[in-house]
Amino acid sequence: RKSMLDDIRGPENPSFWIGNEKDIRYQGEVGDVDFKWMREYGSVWRVKGCMGENSLMIADPKALQYVLQTSGYRFPKRPDAREVTRMILGRGIVWSDGHGHQRQRRIMSPAFSAAQLKSFLPLFQRYGLKLVEKLRGEIVSGAEANKRTVGSLINLVPWFSRTTLDIIGEAGFNYEFGGLDDTETELSKVYNNLFIDSTLYPSKLDIVFKSFWRYIPETPLHLVRYLPSREYRRFRQYTDFMADFARRIVEKNEAQGDAKDIISVLMRANASENPRSKLSEYEVFDQISTLLLAGHDTTATSLDWLFWELGKHPEWQTRIREEIAAVRAQVTARGDTNFSMGDLEGMPSMQAALKEAMRLHPIVWQIVRIAAQDDVIPLAFPITTRSGKVINAVPVRKGQSITVSICSYNRLPEVWGADADKWNPERFLNIDKSKQTSVGVYANLMNFSAGIRGCIGWKFSVIEMQAIVATLLENFEFTLPTADKGEVIRKPTGLMVPMSDMYPGAWMGLHVKSVA
Numbered sequence: 136r137k138s139m140l141d142d143i144r145g146p147e148n149p150s151f152w153i154g155n156e157k158d159i160r161y162q163g164e165v166g167d168v169d170f171k172w173m174r175e176y177g178s179v180w181r182v183k184g185c186m187g188e189n190s191l192m193i194a195d196p197k198a199l200q201y202v203l204q205t206s207g208y209r210f211p212k213r214p215d216a217r218e219v220t221r222m223i224l225g226r227g228i229v230w231s232d233g234h235g236h237q238r239q240r241r242i243m244s245p246a247f248s249a250a251q252l253k254s255f256l257p258l259f260q261r262y263g264l265k266l267v268e269k270l271r272g273e274i275v276s277g278a279e280a281n282k283r284t285v286g287s288l289i290n291l292v293p294w295f296s297r298t299t300l301d302i303i304g305e306a307g308f309n310y311e312f313g314g315l316d317d318t319e320t321e322l323s324k325v326y327n328n329l330f331i332d333s334t335l336y337p338s339k340l341d342i343v344f345k346s347f348w349r350y351i352p353e354t355p356l357h358l359v360r361y362l363p364s365r366e367y368r369r370f371r372q373y374t375d376f377m378a379d380f381a382r383r384i385v386e387k388n389e390a391q392g393d394a395k396d397i398i399s400v401l402m403r404a405n406a407s408e409n410p411r412s413k414l415s416e417y418e419v420f421d422q423i424s425t426l427l428l429a430g431h432d433t434t435a436t437s438l439d440w441l442f443w444e445l446g447k448h449p450e451w452q453t454r455i456r457e458e459i460a461a462v463r464a465q466v467t468a469r470g471d472t473n474f475s476m477g478d479l480e481g482m483p484s485m486q487a488a489l490k491e492a493m494r495l496h497p498i499v500w501q502i503v504r505i506a507a508q509d510d511v512i513p514l515a516f517p518i519t520t521r522s523g524k525v526i527n528a529v530p531v532r533k534g535q536s537i538t539v540s541i542c543s544y545n546r547l548p549e550v551w552g553a554d555a556d557k558w559n560p561e562r563f564l565n566i567d568k569s570k571q572t573s574v575g576v577y578a579n580l581m582n583f584s585a586g587i588r589g590c591i592g593w594k595f596s597v598i599e600m601q602a603i604v605a606t607l608l609e610n611f612e613f614t615l616p617t618a619d620k621g622e623v624i625r626k627p628t629g630l631m632v633p634m635s636d637m638y639p640g641a642w643m644g645l646h647v648k649s650v651a
């Protein structure tokens with residue numbers, strides 16, 4: 136039957152087999168095509184999927200609010216995307232849907248209460264200081280080796296990754312990975328470059344193959360993980376490791392009984408649940424692998440991009456450092472050694488820079504949903520169709536695939552202003568929230584998604600980033616290297632990882648110098 140999207144404007148179809156997936160998956164940098172389409176067609180447009188199928192892309196705030204927030208479970212995750220989640224994370228909260236999700240989220244929520252997350256601040260600060268110590272060690276040896284005057288060129292990617300790994304280990308599971316002490320941890324062998332190796336520039340065959348997953352019943356579909364491709368082999372190695380690791384964590388924490396980490400709190404909440412709604416043993420295990428992946432390089436990669444922006448904008452770096460110094464003087468005067476939550480919240484320039492870096496660099500840059508029934512998606516900003524009609528709602532049929540373009544929403548001029556592509560943290564100091572449609576959980580950005588499936592760890596991550604940024608800027612100055620040291624690009628892997636053609640793997644090289 137005729138698609139309801141035929142009249143919605145969108146790009147030409149470059150390939151019968153993979154449609155505009157060709158443009159999206161093989162773009163040089165995240166946003167190359169999303170931003171172009173958004174400028175051309177407005178905040179909603181139609182793309183072609185495999186074999187001519189229509190697919191809707193949305194960046195309009197009211198549409199996002201409707202799909203992710205107000206419609207409850209009427210726009211579930213697309214089955215192929217869910218299956219990939221199941222292959223990596225198992226059957227935990229990210230994979231679950233409908234009632235299953237509601238049950239898992241309810242049992243997990245107490246472990247993410249504001250009080251619980253606040254209690255992690257000293258732990259975040261301790262690891263922030265440990266990172267300072269480690270970077271100092273790098274600078275000394277680097278400076279001796281090449282006598283730099285601007286500070287040693289250090290790839291921050293592994294350092295942030297190891298810091299956030301140690302943090303989620305201890306805060307999440309009461310476990311010490313020792314990432315900052317050791318380059319090789321038990322996890323690193325199965326985990327390093329997992330996303331770059333498995334999701335960057337997939338083959339056309341793989342794109343077409345995955346497009347069929349939606350039509351395969353669940354049970355046979357689970358067998359795809361045994362296929363002998365590079366991607367699935369890497370996922371299997373990782374999940375085999377995690378199965379054993381999770382069992383060890385649960386046994387240790389059960390023996391200890393009173394630990395304060397997220398999994399221990401969750402296990403205690405689960406113990407008092409009605410047996411019919413309790414998380415099963417495997418569901419608890421799978422929350423561990425879920426939290427390890429969802430709560431580790433997500434934060435680390437967001438920090439990579441923030442420090443890149445601070446390197447590009449030294450005037451903001453100085454402004455924030457001065458702000459931190461002023462708060463530090465108050466902390467010292469009252470006889471404390473560490474910043475409290477209130478102190479961090481009283482650093483408006485730092486807060487604004489963090490939001491602005493996240494706005495420009497959402498590391499989860501697209502998510503996909505499917506309409507569970509015929510529906511009508513409302514728009515905040517009307518669009519003009521191919522036939523010239525101006526519409527303020529898009530009707531969709533049951534089964535319609537919908538891609539949320541997080542990176543486009545975060546740069547929508549109607550929401551963020553004419554300078555939406557530019558670095559301007561000031562906007563968050565002057566923003567009139569009453570004029571925005573309320574969508575994202577943090578600063579009305581889409582980085583953490585929104586609604587019932589929004590990121591459960593967003594506050595954890597924001598407190599963690601604030602603690603690390605304050606600690607690092609008090610101790611170091613970060614400077615962008617000259618262009619001959621390689622340009623950083625936003626590679627379209629599963630997470631938007633910074634890379635450079637001059638270096639293997641992920642790369643965010645900045646000159647790091649101690650401040651007196």
Ligand code: HEM
Nearest residue numbers: 228229429430433434437499582583584588590591592596
């Ligand atoms: C800057 C860091 C982070 C970003 C950008 C981020 C982003 C996201 C996004 C976009 C989603 C929705 C995914 C979807 O709908 O397909 C999500 C869900 C989730 N995140 Fe995060 N996340 C971050 C940090 C964390 C942390 C630190 C944790 C845990 C400690 C965490 C745990 C989760 C979980 C469990 C879900 C699934 C929630 C549900 O389905 O109910 N995330 N995150």
